[in-house]
Amino acid sequence: MTTQASNAQVVLAMATGCEKARPAVVDATAVTECLPDLCKYSNFHRIISVIYHFYRWHFRANKRAADGSKLLDADIWRKARWCCFKMIQAHHFKEEIQAIKNKKPISRRSHLARLAPMFGRDELLRVGGRLQNAQLSYDETHPIILPGECIIVRRLIEYEHREETMHGGAQLMRSQLARQFWITLGERIVQSVCRACIKCTRYRAVPVEQQMAPLPAVRVTPARAFKSIGLDYAGPLPVLFSRAKKASTSKGYVAIFICLITLAVHIEIVSDLTADAFLAAYARFVARKGRPSIIFSDNGTTFKGAARELKELFDESSVLTDRARVLGLGYYTEDAVSPTKHPLPGRCNASGGTSDAYGLVLLDVAPQGRGEALAGK
Known part of the structure; x- marks a missing residue:
């Protein structure tokens, strides 16, 4: 493995679950042994945890950290989430990112054409909009744009459904996700996640009722x-x-x-x-x-x-x-x-x-x- 391709890039490229070919500068055997495909995990928290543990090891093993500086675990966790979202966007929104960098208009066929996408201060692709002066958090003003067809984004929605909304309905799910993310085709994906939830399906079940008899003659x-x-x-x-x-x-x-x-x-x-x-x-x-x-x-x-x-x-x-x-x-x-x-x-x-x-x-x-x-x- 050369120094031009860092271990972080390897983890993030595999996190998208879409790129089958690995970088030419990376030894495929070494990657297979150390970093499994993250898409096989059924929990978004587990996916971020894998990236988090890699980054913690990478920071401790880095010679530049020998000066005694320390990085908090919370910062490493945020960096792992950031890298996951960054590489998902890099794979699914290649044309849009290239157009924004070249200051060219986005294709009208793109799902992002009406969102006025921009790069946020964290270099993530975010919704532009007109809420810059609103008294809202930065994530609510400019949500992170994510593709609904990505399997890891679906894991994110499933995690929000189980842990954050406690098996809330589709409307509550959309409201919760809108505080941080703008997911393309989000309504359809959220409905799909809610219908696939076993616990929600059990509680939505309608009990069988006895058919009522005909009304008596006096009625x-x-x-x-x-x-x-x-x-x-x-x-x-x-x-x-x-x-x-x-x-x-x-x-x-x-x-x-x-x-x-x-x-x-x-x-x-x-x-x-x-x-x-x-x-x-x-x-x-x-x-x-x-x-x-x-x-x-x-x-x-x-x-x-x-x-x-x-x-x-x-x-x-x-x-x-x-x-x-x-x-x-x-x-x-x-x-x-x-x-x-x-x-x-x-x-x-x-x-x-x-x-x-x-x-x-x-x-x-x-x-x-x-x-x-x-x-x-």
Whole structure:
């Protein structure tokens, strides 16, 4: 090996992964033994690490360093990155670099024609642009131009995807890379890297969902409002049923009647879970909305006892407690429970938590329950 071709040039020429022929002044056998092709490494950090270790050895072995001067490891690492980018540009942008050096216009067919490329203060090819007066870092103002088709540049993008953005999406990747680099065909390469990432593919997977059954007949048959209803309870809630001086709060519940045709909601407050309390709430509901022909509910003990009494009172009415879950109709009543229950404690405490206060608040909450049920259709 002659002194005209330094070891640094050998490393950088091999770092591009594109030049198959080695310099004529270099012994091919020596290069094969000492410096393997850097493109075989699947990690950009490893590629720079190989160049870094060579430069550290080269500096220590150089006779010019015998004066006692020291070079920090961070400086050697930056130099390794610089040399890697320098030789990548030298291989892929030969014509553009030659045109800029000769002060000639760049070919219109070049990917760099619209970037106004220039040589930065580190002698790397950078984007020109009009942001010289912007309050940005030098790398953001003039990003380093890199070819997207280079395998080492792809390793760089993969490294940024794993280590810097923590498997971020394509938009985050482009934003992160734009702080230092301008990669030709960058959007396509970034999309390719994100799609090829095994971890991202696993988290993007859509779980298999069971196909929903057809809607029940009561949901699709035209009828008056509240002819077919779903029924559920929300609570318990602290309710003050008396305004006496020493009156204490007791548990109260909210009966939610939801129309299975229009998903309108009617709410009544009940004092306990007995069948009599429910029948009183049901009587108030019938007085306002009319008598339903069918009621769906869960298998609660309150509804079982009420069902027996209702069947004795109204032979033509039917109360179904076992089939509600099978038909999927409990879904609509459950959707109305949550938006009805949660606002009540905070809004009624200031009013003393009386049954009258709850009644006023329930008038405001009922439209919210209907909206939630509609959203869940």
